[in-house]
Amino acid sequence: MAVRHETELYAPIKAFFERLGYEIKGEVRNCDLVGIKPEQQEPLIVEIKKTFNLSLVLQGMQRLKLSSNVYVAVERNRAKKGAVNQRWSELVGLCRQLGLGMLTVTLFKTKPPLVEILCKPAGPGVHGRKTTTIRLGSRKERLLREFYARSGDHNTGGSTRRKLVTAYREKALRVAAALQSLEEAAPAQLARTAAVSGAAAVLQRNYYGWFERVSRGRYRLTPLGEAALSEYAAVLQEQGAGMAAAQAVGPDEGGVQRRIAEAPAPYSSTTPADAESY
Incomplete structure (x- = not known):
């Protein structure tokens, strides 16, 4: 079941991470999805696209400057088995090399969406990547300040050309x-x-x-x-x-x-x- 908009993938991903104990908000300082878990220092960041492409990879690499807990997420459409963006083993290998996590969302007509983690982020200390510190005025601090200053999740991750509730x-x-x-x-x-x-x-x-x-x-x-x-x-x-x-x-x-x-x-x-x- 092919999605028409990236926003259709946001709700299943949000629900998936909420079940893991994260507080989730969408479209926080240009990040499609941001999650905070009390016992974790690094915020969760997920960038969402309908299909896997270079733009998604570049976004993921930019988010690694804010956190070591970054995922890229795409739809898994079983009708596109031969498509380049469905060569999962190769795409997973690329994400692992870059230190990114990868997850897919499969939508069905008659049952709930299926969210699958294909690989987890490398985390701090891998590939020479360190935990990003929280300094006042830094991009990470502004991300967290914006997250906590919002009263709730009023935006849908993946939205474009919409007024955001900042x-x-x-x-x-x-x-x-x-x-x-x-x-x-x-x-x-x-x-x-x-x-x-x-x-x-x-x-x-x-x-x-x-x-x-x-x-x-x-x-x-x-x-x-x-x-x-x-x-x-x-x-x-x-x-x-x-x-x-x-x-x-x-x-x-x-x-x-x-x-x-x-x-x-x-x-x-x-x-x-x-x-x-x-």
């Missing part, structure tokens, strides 16, 4: 929701109501066109902002529970990843570039 968009939504209830307010008041420390920057930059300045230090919601609150109503509902759960985790419960990811950022986290670059 941590920045969630922050702007909280400010918009608070402004809707107040009708008109100052940044400091919104920062308290929405629990967003960077509320003033979100309002001033107005990246999405959701806010309008009515007088010095006073803002109100635009029609675009009202529409966004309706469009992302489900995200707003999940935000409350997600943020409360994140705040309830003690410093020793989430491990080194969460402690570093939630440390004060050495860079601005409310720039327009952050809003849509994920």
Whole structure:
């Protein structure tokens, strides 16, 4: 059963790794799927394509700069036995040489999808590859910060040309929701109501066109902002529970990843570039 879009493979892969104890989120800083397991230091990264190709290999190699736990994933279509991208033994051999893990997804009409791991990532210490450290401001730290800052998994891995629900968009939504209830307010008041420390920057930059300045230090919601609150109503509902759960985790419960990811950022986290670059 051939898939038409990469996104069709995301749900089976997500379910597979969730059963292994991972928390999964899609489209995190350009990675199709990112997973975090409390007892593991290295995040899981999976890049998804309909078929095995050079682009997938190159993406996988780039992700090895962020983690040693990287998989490439493709559909396994039994109707394409003679196709180049179905020469599994050769493709597995290539992935092993590169230190990548490989998995396939077989879709059926009448039974659940089958996810199979053909080889696991080489991991740190193999092929001279070391565990990537978590330094403030590094790409890995930004990946983890974005992962933990999101209230839930609102994106489907493999999506293209779609608006992503990033941590920045969630922050702007909280400010918009608070402004809707107040009708008109100052940044400091919104920062308290929405629990967003960077509320003033979100309002001033107005990246999405959701806010309008009515007088010095006073803002109100635009029609675009009202529409966004309706469009992302489900995200707003999940935000409350997600943020409360994140705040309830003690410093020793989430491990080194969460402690570093939630440390004060050495860079601005409310720039327009952050809003849509994920």
